[in-house]
Amino acid sequence: xxxxxxxxxxxxxxxxxxxxxxxxxxxxxxxxxxxxxxxxxxxxxxxxxxxxxxxxxxxxxxxxxxxxxxxxxxxxxxxxxxxxxxxxxxxxxxxxxxxxxxxxxxxxxxxxxxxxxxxxxxxxxxxxxxxxxxxxxxxxxxxxxxxxxxxxxxxxxxxxxxxxxxxxxxxxxxxxxxxxxxxxxxxx
Numbered sequence: 001x002x003x004x005x006x007x008x009x010x011x012x013x014x015x016x017x018x019x020x021x022x023x024x025x026x027x028x029x030x031x032x033x034x035x036x037x038x039x040x041x042x043x044x045x046x047x048x049x050x051x052x053x054x055x056x057x058x059x060x061x062x063x064x065x066x067x068x069x070x071x072x073x074x075x076x077x078x079x080x081x082x083x084x085x086x087x088x089x090x091x092x093x094x095x096x097x098x099x100x101x102x103x104x105x106x107x108x109x110x111x112x113x114x115x116x117x118x119x120x121x122x123x124x125x126x127x128x129x130x131x132x133x134x135x136x137x138x139x140x141x142x143x144x145x146x147x148x149x150x151x152x153x154x155x156x157x158x159x160x161x162x163x164x165x166x167x168x169x170x171x172x173x174x175x176x177x178x179x180x181x182x183x184x185x186x187x188x
Contacts, residue, residue, distance in 0.1 A: 003034070003063050004070065005067075005070040005071060005074045005105070007073075007077065007101055007106075008070055008074070008102055008105045008106050008109055009070070010022070010034060010066050010070075012106055012109075013066075013070075013106070013109055016110060017113070022113070024120050025113045025116055025117050026062055026065050026066050026069075026116070028061060028062060028065060029058035029062065033055075033058075033059045034059070034062045034066055035059065035063045036059065036063075037055075037057075037059040038056070040055050040059055065116070069109060069112045069116060070109060072108075072112055073109035073112055074105050076105075076108045076137075076141075077101060077104045077105045077108065080145055081101075081141075084146075085145075101144075103140075104137065104140055104141055104144065107133065108134070110133055110137075111133040111134035111137065114133070
């Protein structure tokens with residue numbers, strides 16, 4: 001099972017950072033594999049000095065860590081959307097997902113990933129940048145919710161041809177001699 005949510009996935013995170021950085025942030029057991037516990041082989045386990053069960057457990061734990069951070073990033077996006085758009089179905093379910101919401105989730109996922117391992121962040125000088133990225137992600141979501149940034153990749157719904165437009169009255173006309181139509185001849 002691949003670590004993924006409705007907006008972002010592990011592959012998206014690896015593309016945004018780098019596979020090496022993502023492994024450094026999420027490989028808590030030093031196995032170098034973040035997902036696919038059922039796909040690991042006995043040869044891989046032997047090569048790193050583990051049994052197959054130990055390797056599967058380690059990979060499952062790594063994948064759970066990635067999945068948790070993806071879920072948290074998407075929850076942040078969804079909660080901010082729901083705060084402004086109560087009629088929206090949360091989580092937003094679009095196929096394919098909106099690129100703007102995907103970017104928003106990724107903007108939260110990156111600093112959440114950095115916060116997961118502060119020692120990595122301090123070693124590579126990303127600490128101030130991580131907090132700055134989190135602030136930028138919050139500002140980005142605020143702009144979306146305030147309508148300052150829109151989702152151009154979402155198709156607008158067609159308006160029905162029966163809504164609005166010019167109305168023509170071609171039926172018989174009725175003449176009245178009073179404003180309130182009181183003297184209409186008893187037809188009504």
